[in-house]
Amino acid sequence: MARRQSDAEFTEFVHAAWPALYRTAYLLVGDTGLAEDLVQTALAKTYASWGKLRELRAARAYARTTLVNTASSWFRRKGWRNERPTERLREAAYDEDPSVRPALMQALAQLPPRQRAVIVLRFYDDLSVADTARALSCAEGTVKSQTSDALSSLRALLGETVVPLDSGAHS
Amino acid sequence: MTDDLATLLRHEADALHVPGAPAYDIVSAGQRRRRRRRAARAVVAAGLVTAVGIFASGLSWGHHSGSDHFEPADAGVLSGTEPTFTAKTIRLTPQVSVTLEQRPVIQLYSSAGLVVLTSPPDDPHQRPPYHLSLINAQGTRNDLGVTLSTSWVSAEYDQPYVAWAVPTTHGFEVVVRDLTTGRDVAQVPVDVRGRHPMPSHHGLVISLDGDTVYATAQGGGYAIDWRTGDVTDAPLLSIGRVVGVHGGRVLDYQAHQVKDVATGRLLLDIGPHGNGSLSPDGRYVLVTRDSGAIVVYDVQTGTRVRMSATFGVWGWTPDGRPLGLVSDDSRLVTCDPVDGDCTGTAYPSGRQLALPGESGYAVQIGVTG
Numbered sequence: 069m070a071r072r073q074s075d076a077e078f079t080e081f082v083h084a085a086w087p088a089l090y091r092t093a094y095l096l097v098g099d100t101g102l103a104e105d106l107v108q109t110a111l112a113k114t115y116a117s118w119g120k121l122r123e124l125r126a127a128r129a130y131a132r133t134t135l136v137n138t139a140s141s142w143f144r145r146k147g148w149r150n151e152r153p154t155e156r157l158r159e160a161a162y163d164e165d166p167s168v169r170p171a172l173m174q175a176l177a178q179l180p181p182r183q184r185a186v187i188v189l190r191f192y193d194d195l196s197v198a199d200t201a202r203a204l205s206c207a208e209g210t211v212k213s214q215t216s217d218a219l220s221s222l223r224a225l226l227g228e229t230v231v232p233l234d235s236g237a238h239s
Numbered sequence: 240m241t242d243d244l245a246t247l248l249r250h251e252a253d254a255l256h257v258p259g260a261p262a263y264d265i266v267s268a269g270q271r272r273r274r275r276r277r278a279a280r281a282v283v284a285a286g287l288v289t290a291v292g293i294f295a296s297g298l299s300w301g302h303h304s305g306s307d308h309f310e311p312a313d314a315g316v317l318s319g320t321e322p323t324f325t326a327k328t329i330r331l332t333p334q335v336s337v338t339l340e341q342r343p344v345i346q347l348y349s350s351a352g353l354v355v356l357t358s359p360p361d362d363p364h365q366r367p368p369y370h371l372s373l374i375n376a377q378g379t380r381n382d383l384g385v386t387l388s389t390s391w392v393s394a395e396y397d398q399p400y401v402a403w404a405v406p407t408t409h410g411f412e413v414v415v416r417d418l419t420t421g422r423d424v425a426q427v428p429v430d431v432r433g434r435h436p437m438p439s440h441h442g443l444v445i446s447l448d449g450d451t452v453y454a455t456a457q458g459g460g461y462a463i464d465w466r467t468g469d470v471t472d473a474p475l476l477s478i479g480r481v482v483g484v485h486g487g488r489v490l491d492y493q494a495h496q497v498k499d500v501a502t503g504r505l506l507l508d509i510g511p512h513g514n515g516s517l518s519p520d521g522r523y524v525l526v527t528r529d530s531g532a533i534v535v536y537d538v539q540t541g542t543r544v545r546m547s548a549t550f551g552v553w554g555w556t557p558d559g560r561p562l563g564l565v566s567d568d569s570r571l572v573t574c575d576p577v578d579g580d581c582t583g584t585a586y587p588s589g590r591q592l593a594l595p596g597e598s599g600y601a602v603q604i605g606v607t608g
Binding site for chain 1 (some may be wrong): 243247249251257260263264530532534547
């Protein structure tokens with residue numbers, strides 16, 4: 069039975085859910101301002117469905133999935149390429165001297181948005197291939213191929229110590 | 240491997256400065272969105288009347304999918320009944336269960352059976368004095384004849400011993416009993432005068448790990464070799480940061496790392512997470528993610544495997560497999576820590592169960608209906 073939940077409860081929920089959503093959003097879009105916009109949008113959408121959510125844990129899952137869907141819709145926009153200009157992938161030279169490897173966010177920024185999303189969802193949020201496909205509204209095969217491509221790029225950028233050849237074996 | 244991609248992502252996210260949540264703006268935006276949605280529904284309703292008329296007149300009508308159509312398919316997975324913590328029945332096997340007069344305060348694995356600590360049956364608040372019992376695989380309960388004023392008790396899944404501590408004038412005394420003979424095999428007094436930390440009456444966690452009994456207090460702990468009686472400081476231990484010791488390993492809840500308790504050496508960096516616990520043998524560590532995912536690391540290799548089921552409350556089987564209650568359909572599942580495959584059966588409504596967990600932090604789950 070759906071429970072009518074008040075604005076006060078929702079406000080409490082916003083404060084509790086905000087930090088984790090913000091972190092995921094930042095990893096997804098690579099910019100603090102955009103991350104803030106993304107979480108605000110996702111939570112505003114969650115508010116619109118607040119009365120239908122049975123409990124806070126369900127609300128948290130709803131908000132997270134809404135956040136990913138919203139990010140995906142941003143990625144689908146024509147011209148979305150908010151990242152830094154794509155460079156040619158450099159040769160792997162970081163295993164020997166980790167101090168010179170590029171920061172993780174710089175490496176993520178070089179990935180196309182969809183590839184970055186699958187990396188964040190699978191390796192930060194630990195979603196399965198099926199859950200990632202559902203969140204991104206694409207086929208599981210697409211998630212697998214995007215993951216493989218993204219890992220190859222990250223391996224070249226960050227080295228095999230960070231991204232071993234068997235990365236992504238888990239489903 | 241401690242420097243993998245998942246760990247880097249966690250550290251990157253953890254290091255991020257998180258601004259305050261603009262809750263008022265979000266609520267206002269949500270209210271505007273809801274008003275627009277209601278207005279749109281009214282328009283759609285009016286449009287449907289028109290469409291029916293158009294369709295009836297033989298014309299085609301295109302479909303437009305709005306941006307707010309989303310319904311999260313997984314929302315139901317995370318909802319459901321919370322554990323009620325009313326279990327009195329301990330289910331040892333599908334065939335054998337034991338019903339106690341009072342739900343146990345603590346239950347712990349040992350190779351001789353399940354050790355339970357119970358309070359007087361007529362006390363709903365589970366206050367002392369506590370009594371220790373041993374329940375064997377046949378479901379027979381044996382009173383160990385031990386009455387305690389605290390719940391400072393620990394046992395080990397592969398050893399026939401139970402250890403406890405009793406407060407003394409100048410500290411505490413550790414007692415180890417052999418469950419196969421019923422005899423005490425060690426009584427080690429620990430004088431804490433002039434030492435730090437000084438345990439409070441309710442602030443000591445006992446953890447039996449091989450020949451060592453670890454006593455954890457606020458801000459530090461002690462390692463007591465119960466065979467030789469040697470007592471040494473264990474600075475790595477501290478309530479709120481590191482509690483149970485398993486296979487010589489501890490999970491540091493603040494640093495998000497698994498360490499060797501004797502040397503303090505870093506064994507695995509798992510990055511920020513929700514909750515976590517080590518398996519009884521210390522081989523695996525289970526952690527929860529904000530997304531609800533359950534992940535198990537092999538401490539030795541750093542291999543990380545996501546469990547195929549999501550559960551909010553978990554324990555471990557004696558042989559080190561995660562055991563959890565899937566709350567949405569009341570399924571009790573056991574997971575393979577190597578491939579993440581979780582299997583289980585629906586738990587009948589109205590029955591109760593209990594899951595032994597970490598030393599001193601046994602988990603109990605009751606499913607009532």
